[in-house]
Amino acid sequence: MKIVVCIKQVPDTKGGVKFNPDGTLDRGAMLTIMNPDDKAGLEAALKLKDQFGAEVTVVTMGLPKAEEVLREAMAMGADKGILVTDRVLGGADTWATSTTIAGALRNLEYDLIITGRQAIDGDTAQVGPQISEHLNIPVISYAQNIKVEGDSVIVERQFEDRYHVVKAKMPCLITALSELNEPRYMTPGGIFDAYSKEITVWGRADLKDVDDSNLGLKGSPTKIAKASDKVRKGAGEKVNLDPDESVSYIVGKLKEKHVI
């Protein structure tokens, strides 16, 4: 069984956020982590590896520095890492990103593709399902539990106050929720092994069946009008009142601000 996990290096929300003049994120200048939903997807793949001896390949698209997130995934237990990086791919929105990743995945054999539900930087939840459309395979999103039976996957798909149980034949794509599992730690030996392995680096020329007009900033239909860091709020106002007084106080404040 061959599993491909798509992962993304995202800004660590504990650090500050920085922007390029064009409004896109300045990824080179920020502290980074593996996107939490992707990490859960990777853990799900590694569990299947433990269970069935699957081969797990991690793929990421980003700056050359995104290699770090591949090494981390390999230190957790992934077998191979592929970095898709090229200047012409920079500034991509979800459409250009999914086009790029699908172009890379066309070079690979896979039974299952796992992506995170969404990245904590863009929060769109679009890239996973878009990849499945490009590759013309079924998608099951919001997976909170994954089982493999024969040539099919049975997935609990989170849905408002309940979940759906969806079965699909492989090859297919699953988008994982961070609630899916508790990702394992790396191991010290795994880290040194990960750095001794080669990482495959692909550029624009290695992407299969993609058109330049769908790549990078130019191929992105999304146009950013303005982006800014969140405005720091003041310390606020603390009042100590009993419940009845509190209600009148809050209602008064809401009226004062014309909220009600």
Add this chain to the structure above:
Amino acid sequence: MDFTLSKEHEMARALFKEFSEKEVKPLAQEVDETETFPRETVEKMAKLGFLGIPVPKEYGGQGCDPLTYVMCVEELSKVCGTTGVIVSAHTSLCCDPIMTYGTEEQKQKYLIPLAKGEKLGAFGLTEPGAGTDAQGQQTKAVLDGDEWVLNGSKCFITNGKEADVYVIFAITGTVEKRGRMQKEISAFIVEKGTPGFTFGTKEKKMGIRGSSTYELIFTDCRIPKDNLLGQQGKGFNIAMHTLDGGRIGIAAQALGLAEGALETTIAYVKERKQFGRTIGAFQNTQFQLADMATKVQAAQMLVYKAAMKKAEYASNPKVSYSVEAAMAKLYAAEVAMEVTTKAVQLHGGYGYIREYDVERMMRDAKITEIYEGTSEVQRMVISGALLK
């Protein structure tokens, strides 16, 4: 000369830090207060290979260098001195001598489960009458047929009752050296559960209160002849060489305690207000912190240098890291005591209260100036090499 860590080491540090913050820190206060050995944490560390970091992969370890191991003890000790010493005693004092002096059979039987963390290790040299004076041993081992018979006791043994495998030193005879009769000391591997091997009292300590410190008692304890570790009569050398490595582990523990106290204090002085300003705004606080940080950094350099010297030894057994280890332990331990004491002072009254971590850190730091060779012993080792 390159002072930057490799990417591998950076990532390993991030791993140890994340583990320490998530799994160790939340328990540190309770472990101290209730004197509970953190068994669950040890099991988690075993699963991740933290109990065999510098042991080669063929013997169940992680195959990493001493620096990686040192960073593990450092990060654990930043949040919990008890957890740091559990790993240090197990790795430096039990895995290391078996790795260095053990036969292939001993490595297969003992080192592999130790490195995998399936078993925990300890080391027994100290006796009621033999601390710094290791030659003052009373425990005896007599060969009787195919077995060694051990009689005597060991005290202040870290991982005491919790360990499964013990490296124990005992007198196996007397030898003439420079016209004087001297005790011949040998090293042995003893398993928990061996008839005649029992535990005495549990020590109640000032610090590292979750670590299990016990007296070990041997009464006609019979162990197989093959459990002699290294050559007969070479025990003293084995003990001293093992302690050279152990000192790097304790130096890392001391370093971690100092770093933990410094980080905690930096956060505190930014919050605590007196006279309408945070106490970090006062020059006294700033100067204290500057001195603390400078000393912590210097200690880190010495500890890392000792670890790197030990790595050199792995490829060239003629290399000695004894002086580097002594300097690292001496300095890091004294810095740990100084920095944790200043941290308590900067916390004011709150620093004296158990609820605040620096109170525990100061109590934990004191032992690093004492065990695995007191600061005075380290000065003897260093000056001995200078005046040779």
